[in-house]
Amino acid sequence: MTAETTTKFLRPIRSFVLREGRLTSAQERAFRDLWPLYGMDWTPDTPIDLAGLFGNAHPVVLEIGFGNGDSLAEMAEQDPQNNWLGIEVHRPGVGHLLLEIERRGLTNLKLMRHDAVEVLGRGIAPGSLERVQLFFPDPWPKRRHHKRRILTPELIGLLAHALRPGGVFHAATDWEPYAEQMLEILETSSETFENLAGPGGFSPRPAARPLTRFEQRGERLGHRVRDLMFRRR
């Protein structure tokens, strides 16, 4: 085996391709001054002390792939009784949300810059999350890219482990074939997850979910938005 094929063999398939993107000067300042306040560095395989991170034992809602984070900031501000943890890999998005946390004076929202799948699998204690949100994940529409879609049976297994009994997984997408695939995967996990819309159904959009940036883009393109809400048994 050549070095190249070995590397290819060992590299996991990820749900994102990291494009660094340029930071604005405000975002650069955010990483310098605000990351120590609202960001969390994580060494893989270290259990994350959620109560220590937030300074209290309030329930924790995790959002995977928050993009620019405006809708996450809005939800955290509207719901101070919960702690909110956002995980995103895209640096400009993280920088944008750091500035938004400062502007809104939020104390219940913390950020990680990491692969959320890895964090779920190797950092979150069993049954420690109240809710997990996955809004408008990259649809990877080309067939050869479907393997990059983040919602897989493996992810559902990690969510079943991380959510408390009664906790909820909430996904939304504007890509109909992906919505159908998500539904199929989740329905197959009916031993661990109950569809809040009833078997085979999509949920109505909850009023508490603000429009996200990608959702607005989908709406401009005339896409129908689907919400899926499943409760951990």
Ligand SMILES: C[S@@+](CC[C@H](N)C(=O)[O-])C[C@H]1O[C@@H](n2cnc3c(N)ncnc32)[C@H](O)[C@@H]1O
């Ligand atoms: C299509 S965007 C949607 C962003 C936002 N939720 C919205 O609706 O505007 C998907 C985001 O998920 C992030 N992402 C994809 N895979 C991820 C992973 N494994 N861990 C953390 N973030 C991820 C991407 O960087 C991207 O910002």
